[in-house]
Amino acid sequence: MSKYYLNYLDELESEAIYILREVWAQFENPVILFSGGKDSILVTHLAKKAFYPSKIPFALMHVDTGHNFPETIQFRDDLVEKLGVKLIVGSVQESINNGRVAEEKGKNATRNALQITTLLDAIESNKVDCAIGGGRRDEEKARAKERFFSHRDDFGQWDPKNQRPELWNLLNGKHFEGEHFRAFPISNWTEMDVWNYIKRENISIPSLYFAHEREVVFRNNSWIPVSEYLKLEEGENVENKKIRFRTLGDITITGGIESDADTLGKIVQEVSAMRKTERGDRSDDKRSETAMEDRKKQGYF
Amino acid sequence: MIIDNNQLLRFTTAGSVDDGKSTLIGRLLFDSKSIFEDQLESVSNTSAKKGHDGVDLALFTDGLKDEREQGITIDVAYRYFTTPKRKFIIADTPGHIQYTRNMVTGASTANAAVILIDARHGVIEQTKRHSFIASLLNIPHLIVCINKMDLVDFSEEVYNGIVTQFEEFSSKLLMKDVRFIPISALLGDNVVNRSKNTNWYQDGTLLSTLETLHISSDINKIDARFPVQTVLRPQSEENRDYRGYAGRVASGIYRVGDEVAVLPSGFQSKIKSINAGEQEVQEAYAPMSISMTLEDDIDVSRGDMIVRKNNQPEMEQEFDVMLCWLANDAAKPRAKYTIVHTSHEERAIIKEVVYKMDINTFERDSENSNLSMNDIGRVKIRTTRRMMLDAYRDNRNTGSIILIDESTNETVAAGMVV
Incomplete structure (x- = not known):
């Protein structure tokens, strides 16, 4: 039984x-x-x-x-x-x-x-x-x-x-x-x-979730991607970092994290060791x- | 983390105001390392703002704006944590407002109920009410946490007194598996970590109890019941004759080749194939979502139930249920409601209130036939057509119903087939 x-x-x-x-x-x-x-x-x-x-x-x-x-x-x-x-x-x-x-x-x-x-x-x-x-x-x-x-x-x-x-x-x-x-x-x-299941089922997801090199600026404690919509502020420098995104929203507000996780297996490992919530890097939730x-x-x- | 074979355990927490329920949940999450840094930081800040010493664990369960402002829980909230042994879902139900409505909701899918008793006060009216609902909803496992043991010097005598008190009144209730644990949610004794203050207590902590409860047999594996949710008829050339009956196995086990009957028509056939997603399987059991095809081309649609030929539910048009009334407007005798049972819907009337239950004394009041918000009573229901019913005691999935008010579309009552 x-x-x-x-x-x-x-x-x-x-x-x-x-x-x-x-x-x-x-x-x-x-x-x-x-x-x-x-x-x-x-x-x-x-x-x-x-x-x-x-x-x-x-x-x-x-x-x-x-x-x-x-x-x-x-x-x-x-x-x-x-x-x-x-x-x-x-x-x-x-x-x-x-x-x-x-x-x-x-x-x-x-x-x-x-x-x-x-x-x-x-x-x-x-x-x-x-x-x-x-x-x-x-x-x-x-x-x-x-x-x-x-x-x-x-x-x-x-x-x-x-x-x-x-x-x-x-x-x-x-x-x-x-x-x-x-x-x-x-x-x-x-x-x-979600990650364990995506890995188990080998579901394809956008490349943005995997670690990759990207031009970013450091803002509100996370790495915001450089895009045509981003206005640089004083004191902000564009840097080239190996990052990945934990969640995907608008390119203007989604912060990436520094990471080497470039496979589903590594992502699962990384997420299980995370000490911050997923939406912690989303400025839309930080307003109040x-x-x-x-x-x-x-x-x- | 290898957690492939881990089960999911759903439990509900019940307690009255100030008995430390939020603190207990906060403690479970905190000590099982399920709290993230940003959550901890936000709660530490709020604790400091409110002038609390250290981190107020109860704040981890804060929800809506109004709840935070008023310091109460208004609606069921769900919390999640995982240990190397199991994944847990907590249905955190409020202790006062609309108590019955919320606890019944949280309890309806729970494997276990955690009931809190303040060691200083012992069994009170609310404890009886919570236990009654847990037993009425047939929650398979009950864990009674005697909390605030630190405030009674971790006294074995006090603990034993409360256990005896609980056993005395609960002998009137039907409960299979009851355990008692002396804890201090505030200080963490016997929640996740074993207490050094209760050497007289030999059994497990709350977490280890939750991790080891035997839940595989909580679902009825004997009576095969498969309510059809929808019929899959692909429009593609290669699947032209395919008719897959999709649904979630409510109970029991189905195998390819089984002789089955389709209710209510009674037509018989054999299971030709079973699919779980894209994968063809040889057997399926509760609570799997599957689709099956039959050997014969018979009429099957949503609301029908596929069962074993020689094990069938009762077919009734008039039956008794224990009904919890959930809406502001009281039950109206002879008014028409929509009754929902598995995937099957009919129209129904409440023919008669047999008795109303006093949930504090467990006494039956057959004089009073008025069921209003948060009341529980036994009623006779009559439906337009026959329903395929099992007793709730035997089968939570095929013994439960809800009533919907046709004028407001609100869910107004939850019922358990007697």
Whole structure:
């Protein structure tokens, strides 16, 4: 009898596949929110397993801030072609051009918060009733409160104090016209679980996650990549460093770490010895104690 | 780290205000080295700002803005840590507000419940309530931590007194595996590290207990139940005739060649193939997500259940459940709700409240038929069509239901089939 149990990675995989299938069964027009980061790549990989031998029945939706790593866009396009799925792009630049949002001003300006409007617009105009995200509860204290099926009102807002209880594996995705859901199939995975699984399944991920030489400047305790969007400040020097990225966001705000980890095996080893959280190098979370909660309530990922 | 064969253990923590639940979780995370430097730094700063001596471990579990401002937990939060032996998921449930609702939620998927008792106060009303819910939700393992032992001089006598007190009242509850541990969450005694102050206590620390609980048999491996979530019909040329029934095995074991029946129709067939993702396998067991094909071309859709020919659940249209009411608006007799059971949905009415449970005294009140928020009672439910049910005691996955209010779409009740 004892051999009939799953190890923790298989159990997490099974749970995520169950949730993806529930999304497909309960919603009319679900999409996967695809950023090109490892978590959304993982969700896409799990979706492939969930519906095999059928194709993934969801479109990938990418909210494009215009401040991308070129490698991320290339990776996205290759994956879409390989899987034969539809790609929907919501463009922050277009939202700016249309006057839906205004570019932030000042020295730490980013397009991070602007994505909320573009995301909600894309959800509305494409009549999406469930957007599947790669959010994990271990990432951040507001995300620790997320349900697998998370309700959004007709303004796209999250009300963390008034969520539907989620009991056993019974997921309630019922909603009224205009409302939508966010689904988080990898809620229970930690950063370490994600890496262990990517290694086990040998999932391909953007080269940015592996150690490589790059021109960077040291800012806010991490190595920010040099790009056309980066304005050098006084006293900042461009250096050439061997770095890799632990998470991928906009090129303007994603800090790299010095590293020699150039294989999945070395990354797993490195991450397991890390003494800082993954989002510790993300300036979008550093703005205030409740930066993530505030954005999430408005409709952020 | 070689952790390939490690299991996942989910546990819930229950305690009342000020019994040190947040401190205990903080201590578990801290002593098992699951806290990162930036988290530690942020908590140290907040501790200093609040004027605490040293690091206030309870702050590690802080969540939403309102929770931090008010110093309370509003909603279930999930915490994660891993040791070389296991991965753990903690469902951290609040001690007061909407207590039943939150604890039932956290308890519904838990392998174990950790209940805290303040050594100075012994068993109080809340301890009974927590234990009752743990037993009602059929959590397989219960760990009673007698906390704040440092404040009673680590007295064996005090500890034994509380154990006896607990055993006396809990004899009325159905619980399989109960353990007691004397701890001090604040100082770390018997949480991760063995205490030097309790030489009279021979059993494991809290962490070593959690690491060694035997959880492989928590899932029913006897009664094979496979609720169909969706049907896979690939549009490609080479798979034209493929019909894969996708779902998560709720309980039991399925093998290629097994004689099965599809409920509710009762049509019989044999399992032709089983897939776990792209991989074809010979057998599948709970809680694997799989897809299977059958030898015969019969009508199977979402909400159906594939079971063994000679081991089938009850098919009922009227049945009793223990119902926890979760919504602000009280249960309305004769009102229609959507009932969800595995992947199967029907419409249902509450025909009758048989009795309401007093969760402090465990007494049944059959005069009172009003179920409002956080109440628990036994009710008779009638559904539009037959449901494929097992008793919750035998099968947590096929013995549980929720009710959804059709006018608000809210989940208003959680039920366990009696």
